[in-house]
Amino acid sequence: MRKALTLSSWGLFVAGSGLAVAHLFVDADLGETFADVAAIQVLLVCVASAVLLRTTVAIWLSAMTVAGLAVAQQTIGTSYPDNIDWSVAAQTCSLALQILLILCLGLVVRERLGSDTRDVFGDSLIVGLGVWLVVWVTLLQPSLNNSSETVLVNGLRGSSIALSIIVLFLLAILLFSDVMNTAAVAFICVAFIFRFSADVMRSYNARGGRTFELKILDAVYIAFLFMISAAILHPSILSIGKANPRRQLPPLLTRLVTTTISLVVPVLVLAITDSKDATDRLVRTISVVVLAISVTTRVIQSVRANAVAQTTLLHNALMDALTGLPNRTLMLQHITTALELSGVNKTQPTVLFIDIDRFKNINDSLGHSAGDDVLTAVAQRLANAVPSHALVGRISGDEFVVLDGLTSTTTQSVLLAEKVLDAFREPLAVRPGDMFVSASVGVATAPANIPMTAEDLMRNADTAMYRAKDAGRNCIALFDESMLERITQRLLVETALYRALERKELRLVHQPIVDVELGLVIGFEALMRWDRTEGGTVPPAEFIPIAEETGTIVPIGSWAILDALTHLRHWIDSGSCGLHATMSVNVSPRQLHDPNFVSVVKEALMRSGIPPHQLWLEMTESVMVTEPEQALTALNRLVALGVRIAIDDFGTGYSSLSLLQRFPIQRIKIDRAFVHDIVNNRDTQSLVRTIIAMGQALNLELVAEGVETPEQLRILGEMNCTKAQGFLISHPVPVEAVPSTVVALEDLSEWNRITQK
Ligand code: C2E
Ligand code: MG
Ligand code: MG
Secondary structure (H helix, E strand, O other): OOHHHHHHHHHHHHHHHHHHHHHOOOOOOHHHHHHHHHHHHHHHHHHHHHHHHOOHHHHHHHHHHHHHHHHHHHHHHHHHHHHOOOHHHHHHHHHHHHHHHHHHHHHHHHHHOOOOOOHHHHHHHHHHHHHHHHHHHHHHHHHHOOOOOOOHHHHHHHHHHHHHHHHHHHHHHHHOOOOOOOOHHHHHHHHHHHHHHHHHHHHHHHHOOOOOOHHHHHHHHHHHOOOOOOOOOOOOOOOOOOHHHHHHHHOOHHHHHHHHHHHHHHHHHHOOOOOOOHHHHHHHHHHHHHHHHHHHHHHHHHHHHHHHHHHHHHHHHHOOOOOOOOHHHHHHHHHHHHHHHHHHOOOOOOOEEEEEOOOHHHHHHHHHHHHHHHOOOOOOOOHHOOOOOOEEEEOOEEEEEEEEEEOOOOOHHHHHHHHHHHOOOOOOEOOOOOEEEOOOEEEEEEOOOOOOOOHHHHHHHHHHHHHHOOOOOHHHHHHHHHHHHHHHHHHHHHHHHHHHOOOOOEEEEEEEEOOOOOEEEEEEEEEEEEEEEOOOOHHHHHHHHHHHHHOOOOHHHHHHHHHHHHHHHHHHHOOOOOOOOOOEEEOOOHHHHOOOHHHHHHHHHHHHHHOOOHEEEEEOOOHOOOHHHEEEEEEEEHHHHHHEEEEEEOOOOOOOOOHHHHHOOOOEEEEHHHHHOOOOOOOHHHHHHHHHHHHHOOOOEEEEOOOOHHHHHHHHHHHHOOEOOOOOOOOOOEEHHHHHHHHHOOOOHHHHHHOOO
């Protein structure tokens, strides 16, 4: 339907243009028929538009009246062929039409004007005034002198032409407003331009002597009527009064060109013509003054708008929108200035780097708007806590920076940091209610007489802040050079670790787990080693935490599971170990939270052909304590596969009995710290006894870790913990050494030597 109407509308546009051109070449009778057709079709289209498009009454009534008046005007005009300079009736008709047009356009324009009302209005006024001046000099003023007309007719026509300027002015607004221009608007503009041309031609004719033939006037009239039809039949007429959708780019260039032309042309016309009489001079002077005022106002307004825009841009570029504090760029500028002045003032500027502890938790649990509230409240607190000459800025997210350019000793810097930390002792009043937050503060003081950039000072404070976080949060850390070395070292490890897997620098060593009573190797624990190309083997305690933090543990851990199971397969197949020997692989929390983890395990089992119950996954208690629900889901899926779960380093974490019961665990590994003390410390003995009793009650297997002496092994055996691993039995050994290690361990005399039986 819409498509059909759009097509018909364009059809009318083409037909109208065709008829108008044809009219110039056909004889008078046929020409009159053309004019009648134009008049009748506009009435029909108005009805069609009302029925099919459900155009509002206002729209089609205006269209009908405009068209109707045009028809009347033309009829009166042509029925006085000898006196084409028109009668009073024709002029009244023209004037009424003009007023009606202005009303209609005015309504549309009022609705359509977007945000930049004043700009559009100003530009349109300049265009309107420019056209007015040209029209006055070239048309109106000469026609006033035409003595063949009565004063009334002259006055009516003058007013009508003058009002045309308002029509043009409104059309200019219509085109200049930052609303997308639709086909309907384009048709209306074309229609009115035709009408305006007709008026101009009539005025020329009125100057005396007919310059434009009636035929041409008729052709323009036909075109006008068809354009009106095309506009009102086009579906986009419905949105003519709506301010949306906005244009992506307001047509600035078109506007600039149009206003410039509207300014230059009248000035030229005024320059090359002389004023005819006193009235002419008065009109010219007033018009030029008004035009000059409009242009000046517009220029002032433009300059002002530009200045405002520039200030806003600058402000946005340097200030944080949420807290209104200086941002990173501005803070760096301030620090640079402070550093420059420090030599003169003999000061050592201090920079504090403040990070809110566990801010992510606030955001995640209470929502981002609560997070924003906290940030705003923190900004306020900080501003109140620091001396008035110090500056507070927000660097990013939950990171703030304080700059005190007047400190001159480290003690003063630490005092300032303590003040900041104290500011968090009281709860923050935020929308969800009072809330306690803490912060970690890194302190960096610019050294005296050593040049330093703002970036360096800020980075030092940042580094110190990380130390404060490591030290348990809610505290202060003072920067020293060694921190930087550690960070650099760590960064190197991070990057190297990233490549370690593909460079095949990682390998597994295996530590046998034995059943002391039976004297049998019941399984192995796979432990990772990293042989760096630069030399040296890195122990897992050094690189596993980094791998966990960076996420590299996920691919590395997957590789470890498959590699360990492949080894076990090989040993079983070659008879190097028992058919039921197990493989224990360490798993970090990060791996467990990886959605693909279960499929990784499944695939490793499948590829190695090891039955699931021969794989032990070892994880520490922390898995059960942080995000227990997520861990539980993953563990349940693993247990459903048949894989078994062991709790590593048991006794060092904070797991509770209830957690032990809830989690699908089959083995507890007693941490080597207990084993170490078991010989001499009675408390440890009773603790281990309790752990063993609890394990037995929960039907869990017990393995002692880190057994180093026969005495430890004997006491553990007495306590009924018969499975053990440790340097006493065997150090972790490379893959190739496993078969010989097993043979040695299962040799009775060797075993007796170990256990000193
Ligand atoms: P863990 O799982 O508790 O491994 C036992 C650690 O104790 C191993 O250290 C082992 O060499 C050491 N050990 C064994 N017997 C004795 C003993 O009698 N005395 C002493 N003092 N130590 C003994 P390692 O190989 O340095 O591994 C340290 C930790 O790194 C492991 O502790 C484990 O948590 C982690 N880790 C090792 N490999 C992996 C891995 O592939 N993935 C993950 N996620 N973590 C791993
Ligand atoms: Mg382990
Ligand atoms: Mg352990």
